[in-house]
Amino acid sequence: xxxxxxxxxxxxxxxxxxxxxxxxxxxxxxxxxxxxxxxxxxxxxxxxxxxxxxxxxxxxxxxxxxxxxxxxxxxxxxxxxxxxxxxxxxxxxxxxxxxxxxxxxxxxxxxxxxxxxxxxxxxxxxxxxxxxxxxxxxxxxxxxxxxxxxxxxxxxxxxxxxxxxxxxxxxxxxxxxxxxxxxxxxxxxxxxxxxxxxxxxxxxxxxxxxxxxxxxxxxxxxxxxxxxxxxxxxxxxxxxxxxxxxxxxxxxxxxxxxxxxxxxxxxxxxxxxxxxxxxxxxxxxxxxxxxxxxxxxxxxxxxxxxxxxxxxxxxxxxxxxxxxxxxxxxxxxxxxxxxxxxxxxxxxxxxxxxxxxxxxxxxxxxxxxxxxxxxxxxxxxxxxxxxxxxxxxxxxxxxxxxxxxxxxxxxxxxxxxxxxxxxxxxxxxxxxxxxxxxxxxxxxxxxx
Amino acid sequence: xxxxxxxxxxxxxxxxxxxxxxxxxxxxxxxxxxxxxxxxxxxxxxxxxxxxxxxxxxxxxxxxxxxxxxxxxxxxxxxxxxxxxxxxxxxxxxxxxxxxxxxxxxxxxxxxxxxxxxxxxxxxxxxxxxxxxxxxxxxxxxxxxxxxxxxxxxxxxxxxxxxxxxxxxxxxxxx
Numbered sequence: 001x002x003x004x005x006x007x008x009x010x011x012x013x014x015x016x017x018x019x020x021x022x023x024x025x026x027x028x029x030x031x032x033x034x035x036x037x038x039x040x041x042x043x044x045x046x047x048x049x050x051x052x053x054x055x056x057x058x059x060x061x062x063x064x065x066x067x068x069x070x071x072x073x074x075x076x077x078x079x080x081x082x083x084x085x086x087x088x089x090x091x092x093x094x095x096x097x098x099x100x101x102x103x104x105x106x107x108x109x110x111x112x113x114x115x116x117x118x119x120x121x122x123x124x125x126x127x128x129x130x131x132x133x134x135x136x137x138x139x140x141x142x143x144x145x146x147x148x149x150x151x152x153x154x155x156x157x158x159x160x161x162x163x164x165x166x167x168x169x170x171x172x173x174x175x176x177x178x179x180x181x182x183x184x185x186x187x188x189x190x191x192x193x194x195x196x197x198x199x200x201x202x203x204x205x206x207x208x209x210x211x212x213x214x215x216x217x218x219x220x221x222x223x224x225x226x227x228x229x230x231x232x233x234x235x236x237x238x239x240x241x242x243x244x245x246x247x248x249x250x251x252x253x254x255x256x257x258x259x260x261x262x263x264x265x266x267x268x269x270x271x272x273x274x275x276x277x278x279x280x281x282x283x284x285x286x287x288x289x290x291x292x293x294x295x296x297x298x299x300x301x302x303x304x305x306x307x308x309x310x311x312x313x314x315x316x317x318x319x320x321x322x323x324x325x326x327x328x329x330x331x332x333x334x335x336x337x338x339x340x341x342x343x344x345x346x347x348x349x350x351x352x353x354x355x356x357x358x359x360x361x362x363x364x365x366x367x368x369x370x371x372x373x374x375x376x377x378x379x380x381x382x383x384x385x386x387x388x389x390x391x392x393x394x395x396x397x398x399x400x401x402x403x404x405x406x407x408x409x410x411x412x413x414x415x416x417x418x419x420x421x422x423x424x425x426x427x428x429x430x431x432x433x434x435x436x437x438x439x440x441x442x443x444x445x446x447x448x
Numbered sequence: 449x450x451x452x453x454x455x456x457x458x459x460x461x462x463x464x465x466x467x468x469x470x471x472x473x474x475x476x477x478x479x480x481x482x483x484x485x486x487x488x489x490x491x492x493x494x495x496x497x498x499x500x501x502x503x504x505x506x507x508x509x510x511x512x513x514x515x516x517x518x519x520x521x522x523x524x525x526x527x528x529x530x531x532x533x534x535x536x537x538x539x540x541x542x543x544x545x546x547x548x549x550x551x552x553x554x555x556x557x558x559x560x561x562x563x564x565x566x567x568x569x570x571x572x573x574x575x576x577x578x579x580x581x582x583x584x585x586x587x588x589x590x591x592x593x594x595x596x597x598x599x600x601x602x603x604x605x606x607x608x609x610x611x612x613x614x615x616x617x618x619x620x621x622x623x
Contacts (some may be wrong), residue, residue, distance in 0.1 A: 177523035256594035
């Protein structure tokens, strides 16, 4: 695997998750992990009360790193420690959102970091059985994680009576089979139950209520659980301080597309603007090119246009909310700012497009993705994603019609909010935002 | 249904059955959960899943065959007919497409002797495969390596930053 973690790190970077795996000679085996302070956080965690661990994760302001960004500690607190029911933890390692490529590094190069974070979360939530769901397109990762589980078990960090505490934890790897929808948490649970992975009808909104085998379950992203280890290691306050008040710690950004140095960059939440990310950290655009568009948080996030100026409300010097105009490049890459400007940090997969890119072509590529990946359970999404894909393909093939933009938008508007899972929004937002931001390109292609 | 002359179930070995039994133990709450692992085990062993495979896995897990068949037809990974010995899966999605994956896929097809424009409809059919059964080439959706685009999963190995000029030698090394 080509390393996309550039050394030395940029001064703005702060490597916690990637601290060890970027060291020369670092290997995924347990000896190396232990030599780098491995499982010390777990040893500390088992001396704490479970509720103290949950409170620490809450106080750390850790938000999920998978895409939805739900506060992790809050999610855990939905599990009642002593409700007499079995609890499960399922690790979402189905990394499939276009533009996202961070978890693959953790799984391949530092699997014990995940297992340690998982063991801490299991101890905090009284969970004795956990599955790590890894997409089958990562066959080496599955083998590496399996091996790490065996090593950790042999050393007593997991398994029966872990660290002599009387607490049992079994962990198994479960491989997916090439379906993006399995990244949706209730689809993932259905997949793990051996059923067709159709997302479940909500409510209940949280697997913490009814999850795997209809029992309280936590589904967390790979990176999210790794952060737990560092919250225990550093303490919640110090961890939270690295980020912003609503978005603690660091986040691993995957930057791809038209920049000089694409790669994975671990940055404190809210530490950089889009301008710094593109021009300082990623080495800028390719020679002679200008910026056209950015998709900031995986392909489902709404696209931003280089000429955009966003009006948002911020706290003024006297504490009152005032209007502020922010040019696109000055948008801070944290959860709340990106939400305020109408998009999302999502999985922090940032795709950069320069002026050589045709936006109808780019949208068509994403439309084909969503048409292929719709699970087919809900009619608006199953039919609509395919219609949108067929329309943008026809436009590119020279068959554009004057009403194409209007019809595309109408289809997208009739999917979003009308489906069982968030895939409906995920497949509509690209079409809605590309049309809103680049109407002239669509009109021009339609007229051809 | 795909007609097959040999029944895969007739070629089962004790080692295979032992591995299947071991996989079932990973799911103490519900053995139905072992359906995906057993399908992977089967396809890794035989290259695809025939009717006897669907029936054997269903029987193993106390299910009806349709419970297994509906997984085979849902997940893009599983096949009902043989693919090439080496499957070349070129990533099609945005970052790779921007880096030239359509050209990469075409070059792979040419290098192994396949029609780059042959359609692949999925639903359990094998991707376009060379007559000697050595290679299949197909587009797949995002392989989660957008920073080193364009990429392809060749067998179990990810090949990154593929340059069209290197494709002939990549294929030659696979021969």
